[in-house]
Amino acid sequence: MLKHSLTLRISFFFSLAIIIVLTGIAFLINNAIEDHFVEQDKLVLEDKISTLKELYNETAEDNLFSIIDSMQRHAGLVILIKNEMQTLYSSEGVNFVQSNLGLKINIQNKQATTWEDGGNHYLSVNFILEKSGEFNRMLIGTLAININHHQQFLGVFNNILIKFTIFAGVVSALLGWLITRQGLLPLIRLSEQASIISMKDLSRRMPTKQLPIEIQSLSYTLNNMLERLEVAIERLSNFSSDIAHELRSPVNNLMTQTQVCLSKNRTSKEYVDILASNSEEYERLSRMITDMLFLAKSDNHHLMLTKKELKIEQEVQDLFDFYEALAEDKNITLVISGSAKIIADQLMLRRAFSNILSNAIRHSYENSKIHVSIFDLPNSISIDFENQGNTIDKKDLIHLFERFYRVDKSRTHGKHEGVGLGLAITRSIIDAHNATLSVCSENKLTTFSIKFIKDKLILK
The missing domain is CATH 1.10.287 (Helix Hairpins)
Structure with a gap:
């Protein structure tokens, strides 16, 4: 389902992104609060250690231990003091074994460590007590504070963060689905409109207004x-x-x-x-x-052209010789002017010229003239076939190169009538040579123009 639904895909990834961001934020908040509690407890421990060091220099050991008893009852502290030989003082009910792991390292780095004993969690700092003026009179101590209340707070807070993250993920999924579906409504309408279009009715169009x-x-x-x-x-x-x-x-x-x-x-x-x-x-x-x-x-681009250099005026003249008898029947004069060389397929080009010329002879007035003009321009070569005859209506001009199209709708065939494919073939040949074919008809003059771009005349 997720694979095929764009709405569900976007909603899923949107919710996943929200959950990842919220999880990251929750992790950062939890670490920040935990670090804050550690710093607070560490400051308390360092303050008490500083007090102990001062008292140790000013009082006897017995008096120091009495002060420690009073201090730990009020502050929730536990303490261990020992010399190199034995333990001198240890708070009741507390096993300091875990706190003494890596004692020398902790003393050197002055780091606080956390450990657990009997379900209680402690944060401890190891320290050294030295009495000035006395040789080798040094005590090693561990001062710890119970942090159960902090752990409980963090546990409750983490549960809240987890529940909030899950809730936010679910809400994000629902909102993401609603927002995505709302955003894709134009696409859904487009799909619905497309579904009613068929071969029987291609006149319908896609909506274009009020769309993204x-x-x-x-x-x-x-x-x-x-x-x-x-x-x-x-x-x-x-x-x-x-x-x-x-x-x-x-x-x-x-x-x-x-x-x-x-x-x-x-x-x-x-x-x-x-x-x-x-x-x-x-x-x-x-x-x-x-x-x-x-x-x-031609439609499938399967025409194979055999190109070579040709003299256009010679090709036209050869066609004049061929159509001379047909032109004489109507007393039509064939005239050619200009010259140019071109690279093209001789047979196909001659066929295109022949279709235009025979069409011009067929529709020219008697005692008129057909003039073929060749223009060798700097960037192109143009060939114009001009004949005098009835002006072709503009509504027919735009369809003149279509297959089976004839201006004469009666479709009667005379001796020399074709089937309406000649000009369509001519256009296909001209297109195959990367040239253009156009026609204009006005004031009883009709001109077919072929234009070759010199940069596209490549012999291959």
Whole structure:
């Protein structure tokens, strides 16, 4: 559950962080209080030891022990005094064995030590009593104070800290869950909105108002993706409809002619005419399938280019020679100006130029002129195909390079009509050469412009 829930993950780590911080604070507070108690008790012990040293210099040992009895009854102190041979004084009911461990070290370092005897806890300091004026008259002592009340306080205080830490952790977990869930509500709404979007309705969009900046950018990204997806689905739907329409006509023609042919006996000449007509439909189907395969390769970036240096004016002139007869039928003059060299795939570039030129001849006025202008600029090479004909409506211009799109919506096919794939293939070829293809049409002049950037013309 924790693995798959972002709310629980954030709540868990938030609570864990709070518990770690509180545990650290509790540890520091406990150590600070404990150190404070030790310093207080140590000051009391040092003060009493200083008093003992003064009394030892001023009074006899018997009087010193009487004063010690009185002092320990009132202050809760216990004491041990001995010389090198024997113990001279020891508080009743206290075993000083634990306190004497490391006696020499403690005396040298003047450190306080804690030890336990019979359930009582003591803080002790070892000291030396010396009497001035007497040779080798030195006593060793241990003065300790009962610290049970401090230990009890620390125990109760630690229990409170532990309970508070656990309580704070639980409260932090609940608050963390509420805060996280509240913070993720925009993301939940985004998810709910996304769940109702389907292929049948791609017009819906993600909400973009009243969203945090991070999620708002995600919403904009999703909306852009949905727009691209909607356009792609629409194009795919139109493509499927168009291809079905285009394939239906030749197939129907073939079926009709074949059925009519089989309806009664025919002469050899009639069979030959029908087969010739069928052959034309087969050629048209073959061209359509070939063009579609070419576009599929282009979409998947599988076009293999064989580049070499070409003279653009020579390529255009060769096409003029090929289309000369078609142009003469409409008394169209073919003109070329300018020159430039380019690195490109000859067959594909010639195919792109041929598609544009044949399209220009088909839609040009009779007794008009088609002018191909080549511009060799410092950073680019431009080729413009200009012809005189009916102005193309702006609403058609934006769709002109789409597959199966034709300005003539009747989709009737003349002798030289294509299926609406020529300009789509041309754009794919130009895109494969890292160039741009554009068209403008106004005042009965239509111009197709191809622009190559010289920095991108690499021979490889």
